Amino acid sequence: MRLVFYTGKGGVGKTTTAAASAAHAAALGHRTLVLSADPAHSLGDVLGLRLASDDEGAPQCVTPQLAALEVDARATLEPHWGAIRDYLVSLFRHQGIEDVIADELALLPGAEEVAALLAVEAAARSGDYDFCVVDCAPTGSTLRLVTLPEIASRTLRLLLRVQRAVAAVVSPVARAVVPMPLPGPEVFRDIDRLLYKRLAALREILLSETTSIRIVVTPERMVIDEALRAHTDLALFELPCDAVVMNRLFPPEAAAEAFFEGWGHWQEERLAEVGELFAPLPVLRAPLASDEVVGAAALAAHGARIFAGADPAARLCDAPRLRFTRDARGYRVELPLPHARSDALDVAKLDDSLIVRTGTRRRAIPLPRKLAQLSLVGAKLEAGLLIVRLAAAADGAR
Ligand SMILES: Nc1ncnc2c1ncn2[C@@H]1O[C@H](COP(=O)(O)OP(=O)(O)OP(=O)(O)O)[C@@H](O)[C@H]1O
Ligand SMILES: [Mg+2]
Structure with missing residues (x-):
C-alpha cells in the first residue's frame, strides 16, 4: 500500500489538498483511503459528509473507490491502551485528581498521533487499499506523528526493561506496603503489544520506499520558512518528501484582470524560488x-488540476537516502539534510549510535555493527548532505 502524508503550516490547505489527491487517485481507479x-x-x-466514527473505527465509503476516516483517538486506542490507561487513571485518582480529569490525563500524550498511525497500520494490513492519504495536523504535530514509532519504541523499551526488573522483585511485596497502585502484568502486556507488534510494524512502513511526505505551502515567506525547517527535520528521521504543493496560486485567467497582474508576477517569483529551494x-x-x-x-477535479497528468499515488521524486559507504580512509555515513546550517548542527558518536542534532531536533541513528566500533573522525555539511567519517581510533589519529 502506497502511503502519503500531507503536512504544512496551519491553514495552508492540507485537508483540501489531501482530499483532492485522494479523490483524484480514486477516480483513476486506485482503491483509496483518506484519513x-x-x-x-x-x-x-x-x-461534504458527516464522517460518523463508530467504535470499530471503520472507514466510511465515499465513492466505490474512495473511503474516508476521521480517526477517533479514544476509540482506536482503547484495545491497545486500555490496561495502561486504567492503571494511570487509578494512579491519578489516588493522587486526589478528580475522576473526569484523571480520565483526560490518562489519554496518553500524542494519543491522536498514535491512533492515526494505528489506523494506517490497520489499513495496510487489511489489504483493502492501494493508496492511503493522511491529512495531518499542522507541522509540529506531523513531525511528532511520523517520528513517533522511532522515539516511542526507544523510550517504551527502556521503560519496559526498568519497570519489569523492578516489578519482578518489588511488586508482590510492595503491593501490600506501598501506598499507591502499582502496575500489574496486564499493563506490561499492553505496552508490550503496542510496542513490539504495532510500533515496529509502523516504523518499517514509514521508512519503506512506499511512504512519502508532501509539504503544502502557499506563496508566503513565513509558510515557506516553516516548510524548509520541516523538510530538514523529516530528512533527519529519514522520512522522504517527494513533492511540494504550492496552494492558492492565481489561475491564468486572473492575470487578465489588472488588479491581479502584480500579484500574479509575485506568485510566479515565489514559485520559482520554492522550486530552487526544494530541488529536486x-x-x-x-x-x-x-x-x-x-x-x-469537485475534489477529484481539483486534484486533476494539481497533478496535471501525474498520478497522485506515484512516487514523484527519488530523493537520496541515508547511506553507509567505504573508501580508502574508512567509512562514511551520508545523511541528506536539506537546508541544514552548520552552525545549528551537532554530530557525536555515543555507543553504537550516531547522535545528530539540527536546530531543536535530535536523533540517535543506530550504526551497523562494523561502524559501531569505530570513532568519529570528522563531519561536514556539503550541499545539503551531512558526511560523517568514521575510522578505527588509530587510523583517525594518523
Ligand atoms: N486551492 C484552494 N482554493 C480555494 N479555497 C481553498 C483552497 N485550498 C484551501 N482552501 C480553503 O481554505 C481553507 C483552509 O483549507 P484547509 O482546511 O484545507 O487547510 P488546512 O491546512 O487543512 O488547515 P488546518 O491547518 O486548520 O488543518 C478552507 O476553507 C478551504 O476550503
Ligand atoms: Mg486540516
Whole structure:
C-alpha cells in the first residue's frame, strides 16, 4: 500500500489538498483511503459528509473507490491502551485528581498521533487499499506523528526493561506496603503489544520506499520558512518528501484582470524560488478555486488540476537516502539534510549510535555493527548532505 502524508503550516490547505489527491487517485481507479490525523477534523467538511466514527473505527465509503476516516483517538486506542490507561487513571485518582480529569490525563500524550498511525497500520494490513492519504495536523504535530514509532519504541523499551526488573522483585511485596497502585502484568502486556507488534510494524512502513511526505505551502515567506525547517527535520528521521504543493496560486485567467497582474508576477517569483529551494522535489501547482472545494466530485477535479497528468499515488521524486559507504580512509555515513546550517548542527558518536542534532531536533541513528566500533573522525555539511567519517581510533589519529 502506497502511503502519503500531507503536512504544512496551519491553514495552508492540507485537508483540501489531501482530499483532492485522494479523490483524484480514486477516480483513476486506485482503491483509496483518506484519513484525518488532525483532532480538529475537517475532512468530513471538505468531503461534504458527516464522517460518523463508530467504535470499530471503520472507514466510511465515499465513492466505490474512495473511503474516508476521521480517526477517533479514544476509540482506536482503547484495545491497545486500555490496561495502561486504567492503571494511570487509578494512579491519578489516588493522587486526589478528580475522576473526569484523571480520565483526560490518562489519554496518553500524542494519543491522536498514535491512533492515526494505528489506523494506517490497520489499513495496510487489511489489504483493502492501494493508496492511503493522511491529512495531518499542522507541522509540529506531523513531525511528532511520523517520528513517533522511532522515539516511542526507544523510550517504551527502556521503560519496559526498568519497570519489569523492578516489578519482578518489588511488586508482590510492595503491593501490600506501598501506598499507591502499582502496575500489574496486564499493563506490561499492553505496552508490550503496542510496542513490539504495532510500533515496529509502523516504523518499517514509514521508512519503506512506499511512504512519502508532501509539504503544502502557499506563496508566503513565513509558510515557506516553516516548510524548509520541516523538510530538514523529516530528512533527519529519514522520512522522504517527494513533492511540494504550492496552494492558492492565481489561475491564468486572473492575470487578465489588472488588479491581479502584480500579484500574479509575485506568485510566479515565489514559485520559482520554492522550486530552487526544494530541488529536486517537484513543485505542484494548486490553483485558488473560485469557491471552497467541497464534495468528492469537485475534489477529484481539483486534484486533476494539481497533478496535471501525474498520478497522485506515484512516487514523484527519488530523493537520496541515508547511506553507509567505504573508501580508502574508512567509512562514511551520508545523511541528506536539506537546508541544514552548520552552525545549528551537532554530530557525536555515543555507543553504537550516531547522535545528530539540527536546530531543536535530535536523533540517535543506530550504526551497523562494523561502524559501531569505530570513532568519529570528522563531519561536514556539503550541499545539503551531512558526511560523517568514521575510522578505527588509530587510523583517525594518523
Ligand atoms: N486551492 C484552494 N482554493 C480555494 N479555497 C481553498 C483552497 N485550498 C484551501 N482552501 C480553503 O481554505 C481553507 C483552509 O483549507 P484547509 O482546511 O484545507 O487547510 P488546512 O491546512 O487543512 O488547515 P488546518 O491547518 O486548520 O488543518 C478552507 O476553507 C478551504 O476550503
Ligand atoms: Mg486540516
